[in-house]
Amino acid sequence: MNKRIGKQTAALGEPPVIAQTASIVGVKEGEGPLAQYFDEILTDDKWGEKSWEKAESKLQKETALKALSKAGLSPEDIHYALAGDLINQCVGAHYGMRDLGVPFLGLYGACSTMTESLSIGSMLIAGGCADNVLCVTSSHFCTAEKQFRYPLEYGGQRTPAAQWTVTGSGAAILSKNGDGPKITHVTTGKIVDMGITDLSNMGAAMAPAAIDTLTAHFIDTGRRPDYYDLILTGDLGVVGSDILQELMLDDGYDIRELHNDCGKMIFDIEKQDVHAGGSGCGCCGSVFCGCIYEEMKKGTYEKVLLMATGALMNPMTVEQGETIPCIAHAVAIER
Amino acid sequence: MNKRIGKQTAALGEPPVIAQTASIVGVKEGEGPLAQYFDEILTDDKWGEKSWEKAESKLQKETALKALSKAGLSPEDIHYALAGDLINQCVGAHYGMRDLGVPFLGLYGACSTMTESLSIGSMLIAGGCADNVLCVTSSHFCTAEKQFRYPLEYGGQRTPAAQWTVTGSGAAILSKNGDGPKITHVTTGKIVDMGITDLSNMGAAMAPAAIDTLTAHFIDTGRRPDYYDLILTGDLGVVGSDILQELMLDDGYDIRELHNDCGKMIFDIEKQDVHAGGSGCGCCGSVFCGCIYEEMKKGTYEKVLLMATGALMNPMTVEQGETIPCIAHAVAIER
Numbered sequence: 001m002n003k004r005i006g007k008q009t010a011a012l013g014e015p016p017v018i019a020q021t022a023s024i025v026g027v028k029e030g031e032g033p034l035a036q037y038f039d040e041i042l043t044d045d046k047w048g049e050k051s052w053e054k055a056e057s058k059l060q061k062e063t064a065l066k067a068l069s070k071a072g073l074s075p076e077d078i079h080y081a082l083a084g085d086l087i088n089q090c091v092g093a094h095y096g097m098r099d100l101g102v103p104f105l106g107l108y109g110a111c112s113t114m115t116e117s118l119s120i121g122s123m124l125i126a127g128g129c130a131d132n133v134l135c136v137t138s139s140h141f142c143t144a145e146k147q148f149r150y151p152l153e154y155g156g157q158r159t160p161a162a163q164w165t166v167t168g169s170g171a172a173i174l175s176k177n178g179d180g181p182k183i184t185h186v187t188t189g190k191i192v193d194m195g196i197t198d199l200s201n202m203g204a205a206m207a208p209a210a211i212d213t214l215t216a217h218f219i220d221t222g223r224r225p226d227y228y229d230l231i232l233t234g235d236l237g238v239v240g241s242d243i244l245q246e247l248m249l250d251d252g253y254d255i256r257e258l259h260n261d262c263g264k265m266i267f268d269i270e271k272q273d274v275h276a277g278g279s280g281c282g283c284c285g286s287v288f289c290g291c292i293y294e295e296m297k298k299g300t301y302e303k304v305l306l307m308a309t310g311a312l313m314n315p316m317t318v319e320q321g322e323t324i325p326c327i328a329h330a331v332a333i334e335r
Numbered sequence: 336m337n338k339r340i341g342k343q344t345a346a347l348g349e350p351p352v353i354a355q356t357a358s359i360v361g362v363k364e365g366e367g368p369l370a371q372y373f374d375e376i377l378t379d380d381k382w383g384e385k386s387w388e389k390a391e392s393k394l395q396k397e398t399a400l401k402a403l404s405k406a407g408l409s410p411e412d413i414h415y416a417l418a419g420d421l422i423n424q425c426v427g428a429h430y431g432m433r434d435l436g437v438p439f440l441g442l443y444g445a446c447s448t449m450t451e452s453l454s455i456g457s458m459l460i461a462g463g464c465a466d467n468v469l470c471v472t473s474s475h476f477c478t479a480e481k482q483f484r485y486p487l488e489y490g491g492q493r494t495p496a497a498q499w500t501v502t503g504s505g506a507a508i509l510s511k512n513g514d515g516p517k518i519t520h521v522t523t524g525k526i527v528d529m530g531i532t533d534l535s536n537m538g539a540a541m542a543p544a545a546i547d548t549l550t551a552h553f554i555d556t557g558r559r560p561d562y563y564d565l566i567l568t569g570d571l572g573v574v575g576s577d578i579l580q581e582l583m584l585d586d587g588y589d590i591r592e593l594h595n596d597c598g599k600m601i602f603d604i605e606k607q608d609v610h611a612g613g614s615g616c617g618c619c620g621s622v623f624c625g626c627i628y629e630e631m632k633k634g635t636y637e638k639v640l641l642m643a644t645g646a647l648m649n650p651m652t653v654e655q656g657e658t659i660p661c662i663a664h665a666v667a668i669e670r
Contacts, residue, residue, distance in 0.1 A: 004465065094660050102525060103525055105451060129347075190438055312425075313424065313429070314422070317388060320388065320389065321385075
C-alpha cells in the first residue's frame with residue numbers, strides 16, 4: 001500500500017521499475033563529457049526539419065520510440081504518456097507525441113518536468129491505474145533562446161550566471177513489473193519565490209525551491225543525505241549548486257560530497273563556453289536517461305535522489321514586474 | 336483496487352469524492368444564464384490588478400481559497416494542487432498558486448485541463464497517494480485573445496465559428512472520504528489531429544478528439560450513452576457539438592438528448608454575441624464547479640460524464656504550417 005509520509009512525500013508500497021530509458025542530444029551536448037552515454041547525437045540541431053520547433057518535436061518522438069524499442073514494447077503497451085517541454089503551450093510534446101496514439105497527459109513544470117513526469121507516472125503505477133507509463137521531456141537551445149531571451153541572430157551577450165539550454169530529450173519507461181532501479185518515494189515541491197527577478201540567473205532563483213524540497217524529503221523520510229550515493233539536481237548550474245550546498249550546510253545537511261547537477265555534468269563548463277552550465281527540461285532528461293540510469297544499472301550508484309528544478313515565470317510576467325516562482329520535485333530511485 | 340479496463344480507462348476501486356467546488360467568473364459570464372450558480376461575479380475583469388495576467392492569477396487563487404473555505408479545509412490539508420491555464424508557461428496557475436504553500440503539479444491540457452486535473456487527482460487519491468487534492472483551472476478573455484489571436488485594441492472581426500474565451504475559474508476539492516458525487520472512471524484521451532488549421536474553428540478541430548475519447552469510454556466500460564443523465568463536453572461550442580452528436584450517431588451512439596456543452600450553457604448565445612459559444616479552461620471549470628456540481632448535489636443529475644476538450648497548438652505552430660492536435664479527457668461522476 002502506498003502511504004503519505006510527512007507533508008510532501010508519498011512512499012510507494014509497490015515501487016515501479018524504471019524499465020528502460022533513451023536519450024538523444026544535439027551537437028554541442030554530443031561534444032561534452034557525457035557523449036558516450038547518449039543513444040544518438042545529432043549532427044544538425046534542425047535535424048532536417050524546417051523549424052527548430054519541429055526539430056524539438058522530432059526529438060521527443062524519436063527519443064520515445066527509442067525507449068520503447070529498447071524496452072521491447074510498442075505504444076499499445078503504454079497506458080499513459082506524461083510529457084512536457086518549454087515551448088509555449090508545450091507544443092514540443094504535443095506534436096512529438098501526436099503520432100504515438102497513447103493516452104496523453106500534458107505537464108508543465110518548466111525544467112522540473114522530468115521529475116514531475118516520473119512522480120506522477122510512478123504514483124499512477126503504484127496506485128494500480130497503469131502498468132506501463134512513458135515519461136518524456138525535451139528542450140532545444142534555439143526554441144528556448146528565441147522565446148525566453150533574444151532572437152538568435154541578435155547575438156546577445158550572456159552574463160556569467162546565465163545557463164545554456166540543452167538541446168536534447170530523455171524518455172523513461174516506468175513499469176509495474178520487471179527489473180531495474182525502482183522509484184520508492186516521491187517528494188513533490190511547493191512553489192517557492194524568493195524575489196529573484198534576473199532572468200539570467202535561474203540558478204539563484206531555483207536554488208531555494210531545491211532547498212525546500214530537499215529538506216522536506218529528509219524530514220518526511222527521516223533519511224540523512226548519506227543515505228544516498230548521489231543527490232542529483234536538474235539544472236541549478238554552478239551558481240545554483242553552490243547556493244544549494246551552502247544553505248543546506250547551514251541547515252545541518254552536508255551534501256557537498258554527494259551532490260551533483262545535470263547542468264554541470266552535461267557540458268565541459270570551462271571549454272564549452274556555457275557560463276554557469278546547462279539547463280532546460282532536456283538537461284535532466286538526457287543526463288538521467290542517458291548517463292545516470294546506465295550507471296545505476298551497472299551498480300555505480302545504488303541509491304539516487306533525482307530532483308529537477310524549474311522556474312515558473314514567462315518573459316511577460318517579469319516585464320510586468322513579477323518575481324520568479326520556482327519549484328523542485330524529487331524522486332528516490334533505488335536498486 | 337483500481338484496475339485498467341479496456342485501452343484508455345481506469346476504474347477506481349475506492350472512488351474519491353468531489354467534496355466541494357467553487358467558481359468565480361467575469362462580467363460577461365455573470366450576465367449569462369448561469370449567473371445564479373457562481374460564487375462570485377466580477378464587476379471589472381481586471382479585478383483591481385495592473386494587468387489581465389495578474390487578474391487571471393487572482394482568479395485562480397481566490398477560487399481555490401473559496402473552495403477550501405466552503406469545504407472547511409486549509410491549504411495544509413491539501414496534498415497536491417493540480418492546476419493549469421492557457422497563458423504561456425501556465426503562469427496563471429503559477430502565480431495563482433504561489434502563496435498557497437501546497438505541493439504543486441502543473442498541467443497543460445489547453446481547454447481540457449479541468450478534466451485532466453480531475454483525472455490525475457482522482458487516480459492519486461484512489462491509489463493511496465493523497466487524501467485531498469485541489470484541482471483548479473482558469474481562463475481570461477483578455478489574456479487569451481491577445482496571446483492567441485489579435486491585440487484587443489485592434490478590434491478584429493470574429494468568424495461565425497469562433498468561440499469566446501470565458502473569463503472565469505473553477506476549483507474542485509477531491510477527497511478520499513466524505514459525501515458528494517464520486518469520480519468512478521477516468522478515460523484519458525489520445526492526441527487526435529484531423530488536419531484542421533482554422534484557429535477560428537476550434538469546435539471542428541476538437542470534435543474528433545471528443546468522439547475518440549467518448550467512444551473509447553463506451554467500449555472500455557461497456558456502458559451505453561443512456562447510462563448517463565448528462566454527457567457534458569467542455570467547450571465544443573455550437574459547431575463542435577453538432578459534429579460530435581452527428582458523428583456519434585453515425586457510429587451508433589445517440590447522445591442527442593443527453594449531451595450538452597459548457598460553451599453553449601455559459602452564455603446566451605443569441606443575445607450575448609458570442610458566435611459559437613464559450614471556450615477556455617475556465618469554461619468547463621466554472622460551469623462544472625458552479626452549476627453542474629450544485630445540480631448533482633440536489634439530485635438533478637445522478638450520473639454525469641464530464642469531458643473537457645483541448646486544442647494543443649500555439650499560434651506559431653499554425654503559422655509554421657502545422658495542423659491542430661486535440662485531446663479530450665473524460666471522468667465519470669456518479670452519486
